[in-house]
Amino acid sequence: MTMFNLKSLAYLAALGVVAAHDNGLAITPQMGWNTWNHFGCDISEDTILSAAKALISNNLTALGYNYVVMDDCWHAAARDSATGAPVADPEKFPNGVKDLSDKIHDMGLKFGIYSSAGKYTCGGRFGSLGxxxxxxxxxxxxxxxxxxxxxCFNEGLSGTPQISHDRFANMSRALNATGRPILYSMCNWGEDGPWNFAPTIANSWRISGDILDNFDRFDERCPCTDIIDCKLAGFHCAMARIIDFAAPVGQKARSGGWNDLDMLEVGNGGMTFDEYVTHFSFWSILKSPLILGNDVTNMSNETLEIITNTAIIGLNQDLGSGPANRMWKRTVKEGGDLQLWAMSLSNNRFVIALLNTSPNQQTVDVDFADAFFDQGKTYQQQAYQVSDLWQKDDSGNWGKSVGTIQGGIKNVQIA
Amino acid sequence: MTMFNLKSLAYLAALGVVAAHDNGLAITPQMGWNTWNHFGCDISEDTILSAAKALISNNLTALGYNYVVMDDCWHAAARDSATGAPVADPEKFPNGVKDLSDKIHDMGLKFGIYSSAGKYTCGGRFGSLGxxxxxxxxxxxxxxxxxxxxxCFNEGLSGTPQISHDRFANMSRALNATGRPILYSMCNWGEDGPWNFAPTIANSWRISGDILDNFDRFDERCPCTDIIDCKLAGFHCAMARIIDFAAPVGQKARSGGWNDLDMLEVGNGGMTFDEYVTHFSFWSILKSPLILGNDVTNMSNETLEIITNTAIIGLNQDLGSGPANRMWKRTVKEGGDLQLWAMSLSNNRFVIALLNTSPNQQTVDVDFADAFFDQGKTYQQQAYQVSDLWQKDDSGNWGKSVGTIQGGIKNVQIA
Amino acid sequence: MTMFNLKSLAYLAALGVVAAHDNGLAITPQMGWNTWNHFGCDISEDTILSAAKALISNNLTALGYNYVVMDDCWHAAARDSATGAPVADPEKFPNGVKDLSDKIHDMGLKFGIYSSAGKYTCGGRFGSLGxxxxxxxxxxxxxxxxxxxxxCFNEGLSGTPQISHDRFANMSRALNATGRPILYSMCNWGEDGPWNFAPTIANSWRISGDILDNFDRFDERCPCTDIIDCKLAGFHCAMARIIDFAAPVGQKARSGGWNDLDMLEVGNGGMTFDEYVTHFSFWSILKSPLILGNDVTNMSNETLEIITNTAIIGLNQDLGSGPANRMWKRTVKEGGDLQLWAMSLSNNRFVIALLNTSPNQQTVDVDFADAFFDQGKTYQQQAYQVSDLWQKDDSGNWGKSVGTIQGGIKNVQIA
Amino acid sequence: MTMFNLKSLAYLAALGVVAAHDNGLAITPQMGWNTWNHFGCDISEDTILSAAKALISNNLTALGYNYVVMDDCWHAAARDSATGAPVADPEKFPNGVKDLSDKIHDMGLKFGIYSSAGKYTCGGRFGSLGxxxxxxxxxxxxxxxxxxxxxCFNEGLSGTPQISHDRFANMSRALNATGRPILYSMCNWGEDGPWNFAPTIANSWRISGDILDNFDRFDERCPCTDIIDCKLAGFHCAMARIIDFAAPVGQKARSGGWNDLDMLEVGNGGMTFDEYVTHFSFWSILKSPLILGNDVTNMSNETLEIITNTAIIGLNQDLGSGPANRMWKRTVKEGGDLQLWAMSLSNNRFVIALLNTSPNQQTVDVDFADAFFDQGKTYQQQAYQVSDLWQKDDSGNWGKSVGTIQGGIKNVQIA
Structure with missing residues (x-):
């Protein structure tokens, strides 16, 4: 993983952006923390309040990690038998969800919840369908x-974009009808192509089965080779496979409606430091929501270093263009591949990223005819100030300048 | 086929299970016997009663084989012209189905029947659609x-999960409305992905076309290379092909709702002893219903040895996790492949199984990084007591201990 | 193309057959003649009457070619403006269709017509949709x-089996409602899998785009590599490609409802004698309707020799089993492939056929373990009387005996 | 790219043509100019009027380029709040659209507009759905x-031909109901196969994602390898990829209803002169609408030379047959392929075209058995007068005679 920031000496107008879903939220990709990746069903009021406090004490809220999301298994055994209203588990949440939400709000954070457009949630609790x-x-x-x-458990209500759209639009309308701005994070695993139908009803939509805390292992529980017409999204999708899945659908994201690559695994232990750097970098430039999935009450310095890189977060929150595009992908003889990604930023800046999924270190030349293919010949031929976003400058800020370059970058080595 | 049982020296919590279909049946995969694979349409009261008696006399009922299922061709030429009720063939069933059912119940067994969600059954008898x-x-x-x-003959009512779900949900509701607990075994051959939509309406669902009593012959009547989006399930699907089909969908099975790999062929003559051992072992660890399909009134010792292996049956009925997962599949140069499967059991035990579909004997090393990938590093590095489930110990019980091992199993040979 | 008839020395019960569509027609595949392949839109009363007379004078009616079918372009410019009833072209059919039909009936033949389940027919005439x-x-x-x-021009009414079924079932019901037995020959080019949904509404269903009078040329107008989920059936499908298409769907045909491989091209000039022999042989064993498509008023002796082979016709009309199955298909290095097909006949007879689509003559051994795979070991090991169905015996009947054989046929050469 | 016109010494009847959509428009493929490819959203009254004047002053209208089409971004911020009627941007169009249209009509040209069958247009303006x-x-x-x-933003109304047809048929009916003849140019990017369902509702239909001004670069934003069942049409589809896409669907075009390969990029700078010659030639013989997409107020001589080639335009407007067919496509070892295309013209003329997408110049022999496969042996064996349509004769007319030839063209070199 190598990631450069290029500052053009000429001017590139940022593309105008049109908000997709019209609730005014997720103007930039949402950031926050979610219980699932680390705690699964083993959650309680304390899990969530502790995490919220840790977000503050670690200065993560100042960087934008503001949503604290309570995922599956907060439910009581059944809905209120009289009203049909949802009820939280009285043991895990003895003070109720409203109290928890108030406390989160009092800390200056926002509070999120989870349900499923099915008869049950994925964890077998009561779902919201109907x-x-x-x-x-x-x-x-x-x-x-x-x-x-x-x-989960959607009773066959999938199979065409229309069927899936209508099921998820029901909740979108219900949320809007409350009058309260509620960010709507759709999670239908990419079925029936949500990148096509979700932008007018949701603020983000998952594009694949659940992430696996692993760099690139193939797992048969995530069986599809692409997601454009996948009929079994599954789960256990390795990180690099989700990057692969994201390549063709980046074109569909825009302010107010983002492709969701699933919650982050940084800090959960299944990847090396360099692999987590890659994970965080690509989630950023693919404009995925950045929802932490580790135990934020207990983080290593390495984990903190990654998730607090303001230069990388800045790429994610920049509205100069849509997500990064993959300019080429080249098969490596020993297995895996090399990839070049590029993205325009606001204020006449650009970012390029290289990815190596082969088992060995590789050396590549980057031609600006590829990196600036979208911008055209003028941009391919001019000079750029270059900074490396994973290095710090003398003031300790991320994005150390590493020189000026024109025409391409020679002999980059990527681990 | 090699199958080991690993007893961990550390503790692994069994995954919680949530019943899918809510009729309280098939908490573990159903077991029993069915007329079709051996007798086809040539059935009568005597065929079924004789089989029921043989299940008892061979002690098979004591092992859990409790359902006696009368498959297609029990029907009279037409429904009752006055009431529309189904009528059995008066020659084959001179005392009626109720009498047959009573006799089965009197033996302490349960009684099953067959119909089709179509105009006709597959054998051309009146179907139940409408x-x-x-x-x-x-x-x-x-x-x-x-x-x-x-x-069969479903009048075009397939093509989206919604259409297929609705057709099969009609019978699910009708069965529930009777007030009698009736195990609902869906057989739509995997069309439109029943693993996604059937768990809330059925206790099991077939995932493919009908089984062929053969190890791995390719037959064009079972043309799909995978079943995730197969438009012609067909029949004559060789045993090893169904194992292949099952790999990605194991994740969808849970207590109350199982993937059905079709009825067993053990004892019907199309495979060798070793192949039937593989057949029975994989049906077990894939948590398929174990429905015998041979002539139980006339069984060889070899057949009995296979279907009465209590260690293998125990894997099938264990609720410590869902079905086994395929951890890798490696192509063999001469054709076919090698596969490693693994599954967690309750009480801190695990099972691994190796499959060889190549024409020759193969030698493989099994790395615990693969076998215990799901359990994580702790489990990959600790020591296990190992027993071979197809060997008997000194007391004649299946599952002879074959030592202790750590880190992996070296140089396993599989025929 | 080599085709043998095997008479077993042991007994094989013919499979029972169940009529699919319930109008009592097409108990065996229909036979006859159709205007389209030779005359296209250039038809008139005379074209059809001349063909009918030629069928009789050439003794073709005695062999079963009884349906005289008037394909597209018989129509007037518009329906009757008052009643909406269809009207024939008054110039081409000055005496009207009823008169033509009467004349056909007077000759002892049956009369067929053409329309489309769309706004227009494929030739742009008024269609029957609505x-x-x-x-x-x-x-x-x-x-x-x-x-x-x-x-043609079906206004988007396709895409799921349900949509296609319903559109074609409308005409099925309308035909049944007339009280007149009218053989219903569906032609939806295999869209949405008619082999699954058509058996209860039609007597035959086309499985692919229109045939090309050519042995095996690939033509991009018939783009799909298989037909199980083809979204553009097209036309110009070479003869051998249709055989390929037919392999997996043979299992769905039965008395009363047949896979239609399209009308015959024998005699139209695009293939050699040997290629037409292959064409006619495979249409027969695949139980396709045998509808002549050449100019029967002007036939060469070679053409007559092919279409009057009573042994081959007998295979088509035999109800001992469904269509032939492909037992193997082997790629040939120089391109194309070799194929072994086999079928059970009534009266303890069997037929095997070899197909070579490679550019060169090939030599193959046929193992009875393959040819009699479906019948099992007893049949694989016994002796058979063998006759070659494209040779005549001393009395001039097709199907000359060529000896007795057991276990397999060695070193067969096929051109 | 090499393109020959063959004048047969024998006679070939032109195929009869049946108008598809019945509004009497697009009898031949429409020609004109559109704002999008060059100006994108940056348009105004002046942009359009200047282009219209340039079409006239450059004699392009005389060649048939008559439609001046105003693409996306002409809209005000919202519809008229009282009536719901569409409103144009009052700054860009201070005199209103009616005034602009009048001025276009006064110049003898026709005026086109743009909208989307969705909630928003692709540029985020109000759409026409509902x-x-x-x-x-x-x-x-x-x-x-x-x-x-x-x-764009179609709210999930796709996924079967029926759903897509119905959405686009709504506008077709609305246009017809106005009583004004309005050419209906459908742009659903090939989703659900418009070549099948659009002919009865539209005059043309886009077959793919938006064109990229590039010869053959693979871009992941146009991810499908064919368009017959593409679930993500995307954009950035290189010119040669669109030719590939068009090959199987040419059979569906006819007078009144054409496959639209997207607007032309000739003159926009992303391809060489030879590449633009190929682009224009293939758009012509594939009977695509010829809608200029460059800045016609500022054209090089090379651009003018290409778009004013009357011989090539003549191929596009000739009604002697449907679009050209690809007779073969041969992979080239170094990458890319060679292709032979052929088409019948009226008056016993034919055109053949060769395409080379490999990186090197290639030499091929063209066999008339391939070029005249559709016409049969007579045509394969006779002699033809040959002219090269990209050369001028002594009078300066395109289509210089280059001799007479029989049986095939030897050793053609294509760059």
Whole structure:
């Protein structure tokens, strides 16, 4: 993983952006923390409050990690038998969800919840299919700011974009009807192409099965080779496979509606430091929501170093263009491949990133005819100031200048 | 086929299980016997009663083989012209189905029947499409405990999960409405992905076309190379092909709702002893229903040895996790492949299985980084007591201890 | 192309057959003649009457070629403006269709017509979509015995089996409602898998785009590599490609409902004698309707020799089993492939056929373990009397005995 | 790219043509100019009027380029709040669209507009989904002669031909209901196979994602390898890829309804002169609408030379047959391929075209058995007068005679 920031000596107008979903949220990709990747079903009021405090004490909120999202398994055994309203597990949440939400808000953070557009959630709790209105109304009363909405046990309501759209649009309308701005994070695993139908109903949409905390292992539980027409999204999708999946659909993301590559695994132990650097870098330039998935109450310095890199976060939050595009992908003889990605930023800046999924270190030349293919000949031939976003300058800021370059970068080595 | 049971020296919590279909049945995969694989349409009251008696006399009922299922061709030429109720062939079943069912119940067994969600059954008898309520009601009156529900002549009612779900949900509701617990065994051959939509309506669902009593012959009547989006499930699917089909969908099975790999062929003559051992072992660890398909009134010792292996049956009925996962599949130069499968069991035990579909004996090393990939590093590095489930110990029980091992198994030879 | 008839010395029960579509027609595959392949739109009363007379004078009717089918372009410019009834072109058919039909019937033949389940026919004439009832009624009044029903300009009514089924079932019901037995020959080019949904509504269904009078040329207008999920059936499908297409779907045909491989090209000039022998042989064993498509008023002796081979016709009309199955297909290094096909016949007979689509003559051994795979070991090991169905015996009958054989046929050469 | 015109010494009847969509427009493929490829969203009254004047002053209108089409971004921020009618941007179009249209008409040209069958246009302006009637009525009042109708933000209304057909048929009916002849140019990027369902509702239909001004670069934003069942049409489809896409669907075009390969890039700078010659030649013989996409107020001589080649335009407008067919495509070892295309013209003429997408110059022999495969042996064996359509004769007319030839063309070199 090598990632350069290029500052053009000429001017490139940033593309105008049009908000997709019209609730005014997720103007830039949302940032925050979610219980699932680290804690799974083993959550309680304390899990969530502790994490919220840790986000603050580690200065993560100042960087934009503001949503604290309570994923699956917060539920009581059943809905309220009289009203049909959702009820939280009284043991895990003895003070109720409203109280938890108030405390989160009092810390200056926002509070998110989870449900599924099915009969059950993926963890087997009561789902929201057919209960969209009462659930949205209850969430609003609880002070919920964010809904992650899953796809399990959907009773066959998939198979065409129309069927999937209509099922998820029901909750979108219900959320809007509450009058409370609630960020709508769709999670239908890419079924029926949400990048096509979700932008007018949701603020983000998952594009694949659940992430695996692993660099690039093939796992049969994530069986599709691409996601454009995948009929079994599954789970256990390795990080580099999700990058592969994201390549063709980046074109569909825009302000207000983002491709969600799933929550981050940085700090959960399944990858090396360099692999997590790659993970965080690509989630940023692919404009995925940046939702931490580790135990933020117990982080190594390495983990903190990665998730607090302001230069990388800045790429994610920059509205100069849509997500990065893959300019080429070259098969490596020993297995895996090399990839060149590029993206325009605002203020006449650009970023390029190199990815190596082969088992060995590789050396590549980067031709600006590829890196600036989209910008055209003028940009391919001019000179750029270059900075490396994973190095710090003398003031300790990320993005150390590493010189000026024209026409291409020779003999870059990537591990 | 090599299959080891590993007893960890450390502790692994069994995954919690959530019942899928809510009729309280098939908490573990159902076991029993079915007329079709051996007798086809040539059945009568005597065929079924004789088999039931043989299940008892061979002690198979004591092992869990409790359902006696009467497959296609039990029907009279037409429904009752006055009521529309289903009628059995008066020559084959001179005492009626209720009488047969009573006799089965009197032996302490359960009784199953067959129909199709179409205009006709696959054998050309009257189907249940549009007759779900009267058929379910009649089955309940007859004392039926189990329905295998097929997919022939469905009048185009397939093509999206929604269309297929709705057709099969009609019978699910009708069965539930009878008040009698009737295990619902869906058989739509994997069309439109029943692993996604069936868990809330059925106790098991077939994932492919009908099995062929053959190890791995390619037959054009089972043309799809995978089943995730197969448009012609067909039949004559060799045993090893069905194992291949099952690999990605194991993740969808759970207590109350299982992937059905089709009825067993053990004892029907198309495979060798070793091949039937593989067949039975994989049906077990893939948590398929174990429905015998041979003539149980006339079994060789070899057949009995296979189907009465209590260690293998125990893997199938263990609720410590979902079905086994394929950890790798490696192409063999001469054709076919080698496969490593692994599964967690309850009580801190694990099973690994090796499959060789190449024409020659192969030698492989098994690395615990693969076998225990899901459990993580702790499990990859500790020591295990190992037993071979196809050997008997001194007391004659299956699962002879073959030592202790750590880090992996070297130079395993598989035939 | 080599085709042997094997008479077993042991007994094989013919499989029972169940009529699919319930109008009592096409108990065996229909035979006859159709205007399209030779005359296209250039037809008139005379074209059809001349062909009918030629069928009789050439003794073809005695062999079963009884349906005389008038394909597209018989139409007037518009329907009757008052009643909406279909009207024939008054110039081409000055005496009307009823008169033509009467004349055909007077010759002892049956009369067929053509329309499309669309806004227009493929030739741009008025279609029957939305006019099913009045069209069926008019056809019945005209004495029509057969309808070929096409798929052009269908206004998007395809894409799931349900949508296609419903569109074609409308005409099926309309034909049945007339009270006149009218053979229903569906022609939706295999879209949405008619082999699955058509058996209960039609007597035959086309499985692919239109045939090309050519042995095996690849033509981009027939782009799909298989037909199981083809989204552009097209036309110009070479003969050997249609055989390829037919391999997996043979399992779906049965008495009353057949896979239609399209009308015959024998005698139209695009293939050699040997290639037409292959064409006619495979259409026969695949149980396709045998509808002549050449100019029967002007036939060479070679053409007559092929289409009057009673042994081959007998294979097509035999109800001992469904269509032949492909037992293996082996790629040939120089291109193309070798194929072994086999089929059970009634009265304990069997047929095997070899196909060579490579550019050179090939030599193969046929192992009875392959040829009699379906029948099992007893049949693989016994002796058979063998006759070659393209040779005549001393009495001039097709199917000359060429000896007795056991275990397999060695060193067969096929051109 | 080499393109020959062959004049047969024998006679070939031109195929009869049947108008598809019945509004009497696009009898031959439409020609004109569109704002998008060069100006994108940066348009105004002046952009359009200047282009119209340039079409006239450069004699392009005399050649048939008559439609001046205003693409996306002409819109005000919102529809008229009282009536719901569409409103143009008052700054860009201070005199309104009706005035602009009048001026275009006064120049003897026709005026086109753009909208999308979605909630928004692709540029984020208000779309026409649910506003078909008022939009069509307003367009007619504005004197619009042409509607390009896009596919963005369609709220999941795709996935089967039926769903897509119905959405686009709504606008077709609305346009017809205005009583004004308005050419209907569908742009759903080939989703759900418009070549199958659009001929009865539209005059042309886009077959792929948006064109990239580049010869053959693979770009992941145009990810599908063919378009027959593409689920993500995308954009940035290189010119030669669109030719590949067009090969199988040419069979579906006919007078009144054409495959649209997207607007031309000739003159926009991304390809060489030879590449633009190929681009223009293939758009012509594939019977695509010829809609200029460059800045016609500022054209090089080379650009003018290409777009004013009357011999090539003549191929496009000739109704002797449908689009050219690809007779073969041969992989080249160094990458890319060679292709032979052929088409019948009226008056017993034919055209053949050779395409080379490999990196090197190639030499090929053209066999008339291939070039005249469709016409049969007579045509394969006779002699032809040959002219090269990219050379001028002594009078300066395109299509210089280059001799007579029989049986094939030897050793053609193509760059």
């Amino acid at each position: 209960f969209e209105e009462i659930d949205a109304k209850t969430y609003a009363e609880w002070g919920v700011d964010y809904l992650k909405y899953d796809n | 007759f779900e309520e009267i058929d379910a009601k009649t089955y309940a009156e007859w004392g039926v405990d189990y329905l295998k529900y097929d997919n | 006019f099913e009832e009045i069209d069926a009624k008019t056809y019945a009044e005209w004495g029509v015995d057969y309808l070929k029903y096409d798929n | 506003f078909e009637e008022i939009d069509a009525k307003t367009y007619a009042e504005w004197g619009v002669d042409y509607l390009k109708y896009d596919n």
